[in-house]
Amino acid sequence: MPAAVDASQLVKTYTGRGGTVEAVRGVDLEVAEGEVFGFLGPNGAGKSTTVRMLTTLLTITSGTAHVAGVDVAKQPDETRRRIGVALQEAGLDPRQTGRELLVLQGRLFGLSPAAATDKAGELLELVDLVDAADRRIKGYSGGMKRRLDLASALVHQPEVLFLDEPTTGLDPASRLTVWDEVRRINALGTTVFLTTQYLEEADALCDRLAIIDDGVIVREGTPDALKSQLREQQGLDRDPTLDDVFLDATGRTRERSAGDVQEVHQ
């Protein structure tokens, strides 16, 4: 069984008027089919850049990536057919209703009108938007928009779903609802690759995670393994939190990390 995501020595260098930025500097990733994989890191660490390379939205400077067994650089169209993507900036038309958006999305992916309508109904149920389905998106809350965006990434039944900071900027209640939906989507068989700045989100949702800092992966494993590793290393008498792991891995102090991690931007 091929890995859902298999990336080797991924590098992204941005070149612009301001000079060059090495945003991702040799990242290896392996995500098994069926996992919820967390990509954790502070602002500017290289999370979005990595996701954009894995989803064909950015060219890969060097290294290789396979998603669902497909070479991302060599077969971008085939890659796109197998993945769903919900990025930080959702591009939803505020005048449409949630249902209209999903039906249109289904039609764009080649479904018949009847199949697109069925699919939209099914997805609205999955993300708990049945009651709001026929209202215009402009009246939706931030959490509802995020959930609609999740649904629209699932119209073509992707094997791997990429979510870039799915809960950044949401209030705590909406965040929990999105977590539930991610679990439900994963339970139906979709591998989930999600980036987050929230440690408790990674702890709650992810089977495995990698911590990226300054373009380099600094720690990788299951949340439990990462905690017990640090516990042994520091001779602690109880398990540390994922917070402690993050601080140790990134060399940040608690104050700075709180600023980084809680800051809502982009």
Ligand SMILES: Nc1ncnc2c1ncn2[C@@H]1O[C@H](COP(=O)(O)OP(=O)(O)O)[C@@H](O)[C@H]1O
């Ligand atoms: N289009 C771009 N041009 C130049 N630099 C960029 C561009 N996009 C991102 N960067 C830089 O690359 C680094 C990683 O950014 P990004 O992948 O967005 O991080 P994250 O998603 O973890 O916050 C940052 O230093 C950022 O300023």
Ligand SMILES: [Mg+2]
């Ligand atoms: Mg980002």
